[in-house]
Amino acid sequence: xxxxxxxxxxxxxxxxxxxxxxxxxxxxxxxxxxxxxxxxxxxxxxxxxxxxxxxxxxxxxxxxxxxxxxxxxxxxxxxxxxxxxxxxxxxxxxxxxxxxxxxxxxxxxxxxxxxxxxxxxxxxxxxxxxxxxxxxxxxxxxxxxxxxxxxxxxxxxxxxxxxxxxxxxxxxxxxxxxxxxxxxxxxxxxxxxxxxxxxxxxxxxxxxxxxxxxxxxxxxxxxxxxxxxxxxxxxxxxxxxxxxxxxxxxxxxxxxxxxxxxxxxxxxxxxxxxxxxxxxxxxxxxxxxxxxxxxxxxxxxxxxxxxxxxxxxxxxxxxxx
Amino acid sequence: xxxxxxxxxxxxxxxxxxxxxxxxxxxxxxxxxxxxxxxxxxxxxxxxxxxxxxxxxxxxxxxxxxxxxxxxxxxxxxxxxxxxxxxxxxxxxxxxxxxxxxxxxxxxxxxxxxxxxxxxxxxxxxxxxxxxxxxxxxxxxxxxxxxxxxxxxxxxxxxxxxxxxxxxxxxxxxxxxxxxxxxxxxxxxxxxxxxxxxxxxxxxxxxxxxxxxxxxxxxxxxxxxxxxxxxxxxxxxxxxxxxxxxxxxxxxxxxxxxxxxxxxxxxxxxxxxxxxxxxxxx
Numbered sequence: 001x002x003x004x005x006x007x008x009x010x011x012x013x014x015x016x017x018x019x020x021x022x023x024x025x026x027x028x029x030x031x032x033x034x035x036x037x038x039x040x041x042x043x044x045x046x047x048x049x050x051x052x053x054x055x056x057x058x059x060x061x062x063x064x065x066x067x068x069x070x071x072x073x074x075x076x077x078x079x080x081x082x083x084x085x086x087x088x089x090x091x092x093x094x095x096x097x098x099x100x101x102x103x104x105x106x107x108x109x110x111x112x113x114x115x116x117x118x119x120x121x122x123x124x125x126x127x128x129x130x131x132x133x134x135x136x137x138x139x140x141x142x143x144x145x146x147x148x149x150x151x152x153x154x155x156x157x158x159x160x161x162x163x164x165x166x167x168x169x170x171x172x173x174x175x176x177x178x179x180x181x182x183x184x185x186x187x188x189x190x191x192x193x194x195x196x197x198x199x200x201x202x203x204x205x206x207x208x209x210x211x212x213x214x215x216x217x218x219x220x221x222x223x224x225x226x227x228x229x230x231x232x233x234x235x236x237x238x239x240x241x242x243x244x245x246x247x248x249x250x251x252x253x254x255x256x257x258x259x260x261x262x263x264x265x266x267x268x269x270x271x272x273x274x275x276x277x278x279x280x281x282x283x284x285x286x287x288x289x290x291x292x293x294x295x296x297x298x299x300x301x302x303x304x305x306x307x308x309x310x311x312x313x314x315x316x317x318x319x320x321x
Numbered sequence: 322x323x324x325x326x327x328x329x330x331x332x333x334x335x336x337x338x339x340x341x342x343x344x345x346x347x348x349x350x351x352x353x354x355x356x357x358x359x360x361x362x363x364x365x366x367x368x369x370x371x372x373x374x375x376x377x378x379x380x381x382x383x384x385x386x387x388x389x390x391x392x393x394x395x396x397x398x399x400x401x402x403x404x405x406x407x408x409x410x411x412x413x414x415x416x417x418x419x420x421x422x423x424x425x426x427x428x429x430x431x432x433x434x435x436x437x438x439x440x441x442x443x444x445x446x447x448x449x450x451x452x453x454x455x456x457x458x459x460x461x462x463x464x465x466x467x468x469x470x471x472x473x474x475x476x477x478x479x480x481x482x483x484x485x486x487x488x489x490x491x492x493x494x495x496x497x498x499x500x501x502x503x504x505x506x507x508x509x510x511x512x513x514x515x516x517x518x519x520x521x522x523x524x525x526x527x528x529x530x531x532x533x534x535x536x537x538x539x540x541x542x543x544x545x546x547x548x549x550x551x552x553x554x555x556x557x558x559x560x561x562x563x564x565x566x567x568x569x570x571x572x573x574x575x576x577x578x579x580x581x582x583x584x585x586x587x588x589x590x591x592x593x594x595x596x597x598x599x600x601x602x603x
Contacts, residue, residue: 048446059449147351
């Protein structure tokens with residue numbers, strides 16, 4: 001009884017109220033349905049990544065070896081102290097950064113070239129070029145690592161040395177995997193080969209967003225190809241380039257497969273992922289390994305943070321000019 | 322389009338040839354290695370001087386010395402990757418549908434989480450999983466790889482599908498209902514046909530990613546009960562301890578590569594659109 005009067009009263013005072021209520025009911029139902037549909041995927045993602053990283057944080061505070069599980073002892077941040085004071089860690093960090101910077105730069109250049117080819121080639125050739133460029137993306141990283149390893153490695157019959165023997169001063173018996181520099185060269189080459197398709201596809205979609213009439217106008221005004229590229233094409237692709245570089249940088253920073261196959265970290269080629277793996281799963285030093293894993297994770301977060309911040313600055317600058 | 326002049330034509334041919342060589346040469350190189358005899362490996366030439374199928378017999382034929390290493394791994398890889406892809410695509414389809422179609426708080430959080438998960442260093446996850454799996458008995462099992470593979474396949478599936486679904490003209494569904502179709506009929510006849518190619522493309526991309534995994538594969542398995550191909554390749558040994566398994570590994574590499582190349586060739590257009598949509602327009 002009272003209920004109806006109240007409703008009637010409110011309805012008279014604010015005729016929109018019931019409508020609003022119905023709408024919010026609907027919104028609530030929609031939200032419920034939304035989370036029902038999206039929840040499982042969301043939950044699994046959290047479970048598979050959040051739980052392990054919290055566990056790694058916790059494990060990193062213990063002195064824990066699986067070879068002596070009973071000696072488990074809470075030691076606060078001593079693992080981190082040990083690692084950060086160890087030159088081997090900084091060596092790994094240096095190698096990782098070097099690989100990351102060189103691969104991303106090379107991929108950006110080659111990938112842009114590929115994107116231009118895919119964008120400009122006549123229709124008949126376009127599909128052909130796209131298929132070829134996409135092939136490395138489908139190939140297992142381990143397979144590409146073996147392909148490059150066998151081409152260069154003299155102990156398993158590599159033929160590259162005999163191809164390069166015409167270069168004056170080139171030693172035909174050069175063992176590529178015996179030195180840091182030459183090992184890294186091959187590692188970087190295989191990484192660049194395998195992941196350039198990704199960057200060139202992102203750049204291709206960036207190219208597609210460049211307004212064609214702007215390009216035409218610049219050409220009519222007498223701009224050279226280089227000027228068109230620098231003044232019209234690149235500024236309009238900024239967003240695509242940033243996304244491509246961000247993703248590739250984060251991925252390159254985690255490099256593992258090809259190094260594991262080619263050198264397993266010998267001759268100072270042990271990137272951070274490999275150091276973490278060798279420490280925890282290779283030597284079963286779970287505490288130390290977890291601490292390296294956490295540091296690797298933090299590095300990735302920091303890189304992403306720097307990029308996203310820089311990205312925003314770039315966007316606003318692009319809008320103002 | 323204007324007709325090309327001869328110099329332009331030649332320039333394009335050279336460019337395309339360079340692209341082809343760059344993209345296919347390593348595959349060609351390992352294929353050639355797979356046809357070399359053990360002695361021929363050290364000829365220092367790209368092409369085999371003496372062609373042989375022995376390496377394929379080693380990994381495929383009954384009695385081949387690496388057969389019991391390769392075939393179980395192949396079975397594991399196909400099974401685990403297919404299941405991980407299927408689960409990821411089903412869950413991601415529901416999730417992306419909700420994101421593209423419904424308005425609810427937390428959409429951004431889901432997309433951001435997916436992004437964060439996809440940039441996670443796998444090595445940071447693998448140590449705790451290694452420990453946990455050994456405690457609860459998931460170590461060296463299919464399920465023990467399928468679950469972590471979801472962390473690889475779910476994020477990219479959600480992003481690409483959400484981008485695909487955003488482009489679907491959802492009004493069609495209402496139009497069909499106005500024309501007298503039941504809601505389910507309307508959904509099935511208008512939305513499903515438009516969404517199917519996107520779902521299929523996403524499945525291909527997710528499968529590639531699961532198929533490519535190496536870190537989980539070597540860390541969370543120890544026998545041929547679950548060890549996938551990439552991990553198995555790194556455990557090949559030669560016929561004797563003085564013999565490098567170069568030929569057998571190359572042959573195995575070719576066996577797992579050919580199907581992928583065929584898929585790429587057939588679905589090239591869709592894979593390109595799927596990858597670019599997910600990454601940039603999302």
